[in-house]
Amino acid sequence: MTTLSRPADTGPVLRVDGVDLVRSGRALLQGISLTVRPGEHWALLGSNGAGKSTLLSLLGAVTHPTRGVVEVLGRTLGRVDVRELRSYLGHINPRHAPEGGLSVRDVVLTGLTNTAALVPRWAPSPHEEEQADRLIAMLGMGARAQAHWPTLSQGERGRALIARALMPQPRLLLLDEPATGLDLAAREQLLASIDELRARHRSLATVLVTHHLEELPATTTHAMLLREGRCLAGGPVDDVLTSDLVSTCFDHPVRIVRSGDGRWTARAERIPAAIA
Numbered sequence: 001m002t003t004l005s006r007p008a009d010t011g012p013v014l015r016v017d018g019v020d021l022v023r024s025g026r027a028l029l030q031g032i033s034l035t036v037r038p039g040e041h042w043a044l045l046g047s048n049g050a051g052k053s054t055l056l057s058l059l060g061a062v063t064h065p066t067r068g069v070v071e072v073l074g075r076t077l078g079r080v081d082v083r084e085l086r087s088y089l090g091h092i093n094p095r096h097a098p099e100g101g102l103s104v105r106d107v108v109l110t111g112l113t114n115t116a117a118l119v120p121r122w123a124p125s126p127h128e129e130e131q132a133d134r135l136i137a138m139l140g141m142g143a144r145a146q147a148h149w150p151t152l153s154q155g156e157r158g159r160a161l162i163a164r165a166l167m168p169q170p171r172l173l174l175l176d177e178p179a180t181g182l183d184l185a186a187r188e189q190l191l192a193s194i195d196e197l198r199a200r201h202r203s204l205a206t207v208l209v210t211h212h213l214e215e216l217p218a219t220t221t222h223a224m225l226l227r228e229g230r231c232l233a234g235g236p237v238d239d240v241l242t243s244d245l246v247s248t249c250f251d252h253p254v255r256i257v258r259s260g261d262g263r264w265t266a267r268a269e270r271i272p273a274a275i276a
């Protein structure tokens, strides 16, 4: 196997050009183009089945396009060892299931080996252990570092998984519905952690999938709206998250408001009785 040198730290983090993805004879994505640069924080929104997770799996080098080009960290999918490329990405799936007996600290360390369990005869360096402790503290999990995975709440797991994904110092972090199932306090803590992470790591790029505008961190810079596998709109967040575009995307009239703290709310518009 050829060894991939660490991808260069310059240029776009992601470049998707004219991508179609067909599975079982069905077009799941059509004509998707997207460029993500260092320091950009993208939200990927769309209704159930719009293709968000499918697009995220392309960006995470998990699947290949049927047509078009996907470049991840400057490497073209189809011409690169994707397993190795994935080790330079932070791809957070809230459904990740680490081995039961691991502590938070162990789970975070498995981010270096990209495995569900600690690798036998592998030991982290003192520097790597320090880094794990620093990330655990940054995500507000210092007091729970020795807690065993099954005893954690869903919110604690979400934050531990972000720390895990950051261990290889990725340039790109992919988050698939990170706030799903969290209660109000856990969601707010998670969003605050994401904002802090972005502030501390200025060149980090992120792509976050969600159904809910209330789950978008205030630091979101760009958005893409997906509808039936196609891009309805993509670009700077305030150009894309408008009442008109989001209503079209979800096939329902909604009013979008961005409040003073930079967060969003979406409310259904009342449809006048005459046309309801």
Ligand SMILES: Nc1ncnc2c1ncn2[C@@H]1O[C@H](COP(=O)(O)OP(=O)(O)OP(=O)(O)O)[C@@H](O)[C@H]1O
Binding pocket: 023, 024, 026, 028, 046, 047, 048, 049, 050, 051, 052, 053, 054, 055, 211
């Ligand atoms: N391997 C596959 N073969 C055929 N269809 C698939 C395959 N994988 C996903 N799909 C379909 O592709 C569509 C897009 O799925 P995807 O999971 O990307 O949507 P999503 O926007 O993430 O949806 P949700 O919000 O419900 O999670 C869905 O209709 C899904 O059933």
